[in-house]
Amino acid sequence: MASPCKNPSPSPSPSSSGSSSFIEDDQSEVRRGPWSVDEDSLLIHSISVHGEGRWNLLAIRSGLRRTGKSCRLRWLNYLKPEVRRGNLSPQEQLLILDLHSRWGNRWSKIAQQLPGRTDNEIKNYWRTKVQKQAKILNIGTNSPEFKDIINRLWIPRLLHQINDSSSPPPPHTATTHPTPQFSDSDSLPTVDGNRRHFEQNSTSSESVEISQVSDPFSDVPSWNHGGGETAAANFEYTTGDSLLQHTDWIDDDDSFNGCLWNFDGLWQF
DNA sequence: AATTACCACAACCGCAAAATT
DNA sequence: AAATTTTGCGGTTGTGGTAAT
Secondary structure, three states: OOOOOOOOOOOOOHHHHOOOOOOOOOOOOOOOOOOOHHHHHHHHHHHHHHOOOOHHHHHHHHOOOOOHHHHHHHHHHHHOOOOOOOOOOHHHHHHHHHHHHHHOOOHHHHHHOOOOOOHHHHHHHHHHHHHHHHHHHOOOOOOHHHHHHHHHHHHHHHHHHHHHHHOOOOOOOOOEEEOOOOOOOOOOEEEEOOEEEEOOOOOHHHOOEEEEOOOOOOOOOOOOOOOOOOHHHHEEEEOOOOEEOOOHHHHOOHHHHHHHHHHHHHHOO
């Protein structure tokens, strides 16, 4: 395949460089690879005149030597004014984790719940952040173990970040965070304007609470500097049906713990 | 300073469903 | 009703940028 590139405001004028990253055999061939500024302008103009849709026709009418498919993708994933760029907020990450637990790899469906985010972006997030960790831990993203990790470690950390950003730092004494219900819940995040919140499940017995015996984040910016004790051990997850206590597979396996600390990287947004 | 390894993500592909002719 | 075209989706890839060595 010809070569797209990480190019937030494409692009270094491929036509002038003769860059090898463009497949452009002759004047009649369709272009592939990164879009140039001129192409973007042309596409935007063409859409403003003809509107979205009928992408093949639009590609022809615009004079772009691109496939309709390529035009559509460029517009939807990059040029469309609503598209938001930049790091996913903790709230957005939380939502993605939750929705993926319900819907699996239904990226477009998940993206619909995150205004301005594209399915491609969410997919990339999942692959680069979530799947990577599963790979490091040598477990599948669908495995109960991995879901447990998400519930125990990832989500509390995101909640902590959200708390930090939305209110003054909580006291260091034990705090209780109301948390969304993940994975096993039928409740869906709801939209309140542009803000989202999670509806507590009607059955309070299923609501998830984190009782922080101590706050693993209060003193250190990242988790992996503590040594023997895992952060997981500092949480209890009450689900009503079960009290998720730290499991043997977490605490007994040093090599696993070593891997677990790789979660730190996930928070470096 | 040079090299290597890894990361992030834009853009591609194939396929299937939906819409149109 | 069948054929064709368009649209949308999920998976994958290639490469520039960056960090590590």
